[in-house]
Amino acid sequence: MSVEPIHGAPGPRRPTPGGQDNRTYVGILSLALIIFLVLLYFTMCANPGSSGGGEGGGITSGDGGNEEGGDMGTSAGGDGEGGNEGGGTGPTGTVNPTPIQPSGGGTLVINIPVEPNVGASGSSPAGGIGQTGAGSSGGPPMFMGLEGKGTNHVFIVDRSGSMGSRGIKKTRLRGAQDHMIKFISGMRADAAFSVLFYGSRLEKLPPADTLIPANATNRNMAISWINSKRTQGGTIPMPALEAAIKMKPDTIWFLADAQFPRHPDILSYVKKHKGNIRINCYAIDSYSGSIMDQIAKETGGRARRVSSRDPNF
Secondary structure: OOOOOOOOOOOOOOOOOOHHHHHHHHHHHHHHHHHHHHHHHHHHHHOOOOOOOOOOOOOOOOOOOOOOOOOOOOOOOOOOOOOOOOOOOOOEOEEEOOOOOOOOOOOOOOOEEOOOOOOOOOOOOOOOEOOEOOOOOOOOOEEOOEEOOOOEEEEEEEOOHHHHOEOOOOEHHHHHHHHHHHHHHOOOOOOEEEEEEEOOOEEEOOOOOOOEEOOHHHHHHHHHHHHOOOOOOOOOOHHHHHHHHHOOOOEEEEEEOOOOOOOHHHHHHHHHHOOOOEEEEEEEOOOOHHHHHHHHHHOOOOEEEEOOOOOOO
C-alpha cells in the first residue's frame, strides 16, 4: 500500500553546509579562552606583588630550617676561596643573642633582631653588627654587636674550609674580614691590636706574638694581610687561643663557624690564664655551643650567633 504525502507538510531537514564546522570552531575557541583564563588566574596567584610595589623582605627562617648542615662538627676540607668579593659593608641587622639548641642536628638558622640601641657608638643603631674601633670617641669598642673593653685587642678568626661557604653576598670568611677591616680602620694610634687566623695551622699578623700600635702604617699593613687570607683546612683553635691570651689584650674577639672539638684543655687554659681579658665569641651560621658559651661567660664576655644570610653581613 502506498502512502501519499500530505501537501504542505515540511520535508526532512537537511544539514546546512558548513554548520557542523562552525560549531566545532566555536567550541575550540571557548575551550582556549577557558584555558587562558585559568592560566592567568594561577599566574596572578603565584605573583601577587607583580602589579604593584613589592614589600621589603628580611631573612626568612623556619623553626627547624637546615639550609647548610655539617657545621656542627669539626670543619674539614681542602683549600677554598675566601675571595675578595665585593667591598666593605655596613652594619648587619639580625643575630641570635641567646644560643638555641637545635633538636635534630645540622645548622639551625634563626635570626632575631637585637635590642635597638646596639650598634656603632655615636651613630644610628646598627641593628646588631656594628663596630667602632678601639680608642675611638663616643663609647666602648663594638664589634659585630658585642661590646669590648680597653684599647688593646686581638682577633682570632676561623679560616677553615667551611668558611668559604657563601651567604647572600659573600663568603663567611669575606664577611669576617670586612668587619675586622672596618674595626681596625676606626682605631686610634694610641690603641694596639693583633690578628690570628686558624685552620689546620695558625697564621699570625707580623710582627708575631705582639700587639702593634694602631698607627696608619700598621693599620694599612694589617688590612692588606687580612685581605690576602683564604680558607684552608680544619678547625683547630687551641694554638690561636693560647697565642692571643699570652699577648694580654683587653678584649679577644673569637670567630668560628663550626663546633670545634670539646677538648677540656681549651676551657681549662682559659680559666687558668684569662687574667682580666674579656673574650667575646661569635658563631657564624652555627650554634655557638657550650664551649664558646663557657669561654665567654668565664671571661665576662658574651657568645653570639651571626648569620651570613643577613644582607649586610
